[in-house]
Amino acid sequence: MPEIATATPQMLRRVNAASVLAVIRSSDAVTVSELMEASGLTRATTISVCEDLMARGWIRELENQRDFGTYQMGRPARRFELDESAGCVLGIDVGVLKTTVVVADLRGSTIGRASEPFRGREIEAEERIRVISQTALLALDAAGVVPDKVLAVTVGLAAPVGRDGNILVSQPFWSLFDVGLKKALHDLHGWAVMLENDANLAALGECWRGAGGGVQDLAVLLAGERFGAGLVESGRLLHGAAGGAGEMAYLDMVEGVGSPDGLAALARLWATEALAGESKTTLRTAAAPGREVTAQHVFAAAAQGDKVALGILDRLSDRLARVVSTLAILLNPELVVIGGAVADSASALLEPTARKLAAYTATPPRLAASPLGDAIVGIGAVRHALDHVEKNSLDLVLRRA
Amino acid sequence: MPEIATATPQMLRRVNAASVLAVIRSSDAVTVSELMEASGLTRATTISVCEDLMARGWIRELENQRDFGTYQMGRPARRFELDESAGCVLGIDVGVLKTTVVVADLRGSTIGRASEPFRGREIEAEERIRVISQTALLALDAAGVVPDKVLAVTVGLAAPVGRDGNILVSQPFWSLFDVGLKKALHDLHGWAVMLENDANLAALGECWRGAGGGVQDLAVLLAGERFGAGLVESGRLLHGAAGGAGEMAYLDMVEGVGSPDGLAALARLWATEALAGESKTTLRTAAAPGREVTAQHVFAAAAQGDKVALGILDRLSDRLARVVSTLAILLNPELVVIGGAVADSASALLEPTARKLAAYTATPPRLAASPLGDAIVGIGAVRHALDHVEKNSLDLVLRRA
DNA sequence: GATACTAAATTTAGATTCTAAATAAAAGTC
DNA sequence: GACTTTTATTTAGAATCTAAATTTAGTATC
Known part of the structure; x- marks a missing residue:
């Protein structure tokens, strides 16, 4: 007997x-008549719902109603808008070397942010959790918001995370981190913490605020040190059975690729190889004795017309294509x-990559560089986190300041 | 302003x-009390809904109510069950050389079937459509059902089909076929026809009646002449932006693969190569002068211990792995x-393939051969088609016999 | 400044729907 | 035949939405 959802x-x-x-959330300020049109409900119902939402603290009524819109006759309409300060959400990026916490209001506007380094790459989960917790408080402080206002917290990390938001036990370090972080943030502040893979979050970010506005089928390729993808199909994130979707270890087996190394890693490697040879290039001045040549150096030199750097870019674009x-072939994204990290520099690669792409696939997608940089x-x-709040608005109890 | 769904x-x-x-559909015969428990509704509501459904022709009430279940005291419960003959659906497989039509009742039981060849590989869309339409009538006749009873028709074909069920205009032949078929079957019988890619349908079939019972993340690999996949993630079919998801042309670029050729094609090719050489093998007797050696020959010879055939199987299993x-890496299916066509023979490949798979991926999925053969x-x-009927039951008007 | 006009808010009556509790019915048990 | 058990039916009640009539709060016009 299946579980079914009946209605009362x-x-x-x-x-x-x-x-x-939902309508109010996606508008600036709406009149009851506008809400009626959008919802198909009658005036009586619409107003009654608005009163409800106001009592619960999600929306507020505007005064000076004529100030909005064009002049109009008749009795002034009541106007409602989202109370974006009714609560906030936290987006936390846990990297290897540092963590960044973003505080956003209910409209998604960033109202605070903080970033703190970890003491090293190999520190214990416990210490990591402590730093994250403190950074979150710093960010809230910067936003001028008390911890009670936090309605949802999402943490992004470079590990496979299942659809249910849990990390597989087969990942001992991250599994420990998962449990510890959820417990710590819940015990300290009463926050409900959700985990998600960083590439997946990048994909959500791009759909929302980045190059993928309105796109339903898209892939975000984190292309810096190591290729990894976040996949969105029909507007939904793909996780796979164990959260492993978007892994690209198969690149080992792809001809002309051979490793999951990302663009920055390859640019460094090939520049170092070139410098070991005899070739004449401006990269030599960038890489002074003792200083490593970086991907930035390569892109900068190429922009100046350096032949060796341009050669590297050509190889990179082929690799990327x-x-x-x-x-593009297996998933057919739009x-x-x-x-x-290489998103900015990557724009120089887009045109040649797109050209080569046409040779490799009959269904080439559009290509774009992320405008979000490392905030992605x-x-x-x-x-x-906002998705979670929006899905559960009516079950969340807002705590007034 | 977004379109929103409000409720009255x-x-x-x-x-x-x-x-x-939905509950009745997934049970044999249920009492009102059982429905109450499953739905959480009260007796009054449940009965009233059942009367409704009965009036609409979807369910029927059983007599001899005590015949079911164990002995029980008290007033006998009313019992309802799906009227599986209230309508039927058509599943149509359009191949290159033939078309097969399956008629199923509302429980999904096959009640009729017919298969007819096309006159050739290269015939016009119009002729194809005529054959399909006739085969559908033959299948209905075999089922003893009149065309009026058909509630939905799904056609599977080897072309990319978008989420909306349409074929891209960039595919001139199939696009013509799409429009023509929908028009013809609608004009002739009033049927609403849906199109879907054959590999995608294979995936749906496996989830339902095949090896994938209850699995939410799965891939079906059509592996006969040419590799192609149907992908299911979180219980949903993946289509991609233009219906191209599941295409495997990238295999050209995979080391140790190099082409999208399927297992049957490769078995033939490698057997032919072996026969051109000097090696001693029982395949020579199978491939009498003038007769081509087939994949079946190779699998049969291997089963008898033929060294050359076993060598081919070993190569096939590596290719498959x-x-x-x-x-497995990019999508992480379970x-x-x-x-x-090779599903049956493929079971001999499963064990060695699974062994090799572990070397290629850290997240090896379970492997299975389809039990559905070419009916898949x-x-x-x-x-x-049933999915469509179930989603729209209450909008469909059943025509009584 | 009085009157008319307009668009929105509010009130009121009405139709559905579900629930819950009381009553009736159809069996079996003793 | 009286009692028990289980289900069906009836009845009253609560919540929701709609639709139409009425009121309100402004502007426009004379």
Whole structure:
């Protein structure tokens, strides 16, 4: 016997309240008449729902109603808008060397942010959790918001996370971290913490605020040190059975690729190789004795017309085209966004990559460089947390300041 | 302003009726009390919904109510069950050389079937459509059902089909076929026809009646002449932006693979190569002068211990392991089902393939051979059509015999 | 400044729907 | 035949939405 969802009269109000709230959330300030048109409900119902939402603290009524819109005759309309300060969400990016916490209001506007380094790459989960917790408080402080206002927290990390938001026990370190972090933040502040893979959050971020506005089928390629993808199909994140979707270890087996090394790693490697040879290049001055040559150096030199650097860019674009084409063929996204630390530099690669892509696949997607830079995971985490709040608005109790 | 779904009291009945129907659909015969427990509704509501569904023709009431279940005291319970003959669906597999039509009742039981060859590989869309339409009538005749009873029709074909069920205009032949078929079957019989990619239908079929019972993340690999995949993630089919998801042309670029050729094609090729050489093998007797050696010959010879055939199987299993591993890494399915014409023979490959798979991926999925044989697309098409009927039950008007 | 006009808010009556409790019915048990 | 058990039916009640009539709060016009 399957579990089924039946409906009672009481649930109607919930459905309608949620719908009206969704409209208000996506508008600046709306009149009851506008809400009626959007919802198909009558005036009586619409107003009653708005009163409800106001009593619960999600929306507020505007005064000076004529100030908005064009002049109009008749009795002034009541106007409602989202109370974006009714609560906030936290998006936390846990990297290897540092953590960044973004505080956003209910409209998703960033209202605070803090970043703190970890003491080293190999520190214990416990210490990591302590730093994260403190950074979160710093960010809240910067936003001028008390911890009680936090309605949802999403943490992004470079590990596979299942659809249920849990990390597999087969990952001992991250599993420990998972349990510890959830417990710590709940015990300290009463926050409900959700985990998600960083590439997946990057994909959410791009769909929301990045190059993927309105796109339903997209892949975000984190292309810096190591290729990894966040996959969105029909507007939904793909996780796979154990959260492993978007892994790209198969690149080992792809001709002309051979490793999951990312663009920055390859640019460094090939520049170092070139410098070991005799070739004449401006990269020599960048890489002074004792200083490593970086991907930035290569892109900068290429922009100046350096032949060796341009050669490296050509190789990079071929590599990228091959990587993108595997995704493009198997998943047929509309758009592939290049993200990660190299996103800015990658724009120089877009045109040649797109040209080569046409040779590798019959269904080439659009290509774009992420405009979000290294904030991409934090922004995606905010989006993820907001999704949770929006889905559960009517069950959350807002604590007034 | 987003389109939103609000609810009225009238819609409650719809929701509850749909839920109750879903329970009845998945049970043999249920009492009102059982429905009450499953739905959480009261007796009055449950009975009223059942009367409704009965009036609409979807369910029927049983007599001899004590015949079911164990002996029980008290007033006999009313018992309802799905009227599986209230309508039927058609699942149509359009191949290159023939078409097969499956007629199924509302429980999904096959009640009729017919298969007819096309006159050639290269015939016009119009002629194809005529043959399909006639085969459908033959199948209905075999089922003893009139065309009026058909509630939904799904057609599976080897072309990319978008989420919306349409074929891209960039595919001139199939696009013409799409429009023509829908128009023809609608004009002739009033049927609403849905199109879907054959590998996708195979995936639906496996989830329903095949090796993937209950699995939420799975890939079906049609592995006969050419590799192609149907992908299911979190219980949903993946289509991609233009219906191209599951394409495997990237295999060209995978080391140790190099082409999208399927297992049957490779077995033939390698056997032919071996026969051109000097090696001693029982395959020579199978391939008498003028007769081509087939994949079946190779598998049969291997089963008898033929060294050359066993060598081919070993190569095939490596090839298969590489193909599967690319899917397994990027999408992390729980299960990969080998389907298509070679499904039966493929079971001999499962064990060695699984062994090799562990070397290629850290997240090896379970492997299985499809138990559905070449009926897989037709069965998937039936499931697809049933999905449509179940989602729209309350809008469909059943025509009584 | 009085009157008319307009658009929105509010009130009121009405229709559905579900629930809950009381009553009736159809069996079996003793 | 009286009692028990289980289900069906009836009745009253609560919540929701809609629709139509009425009131309100402004602007426009004379």
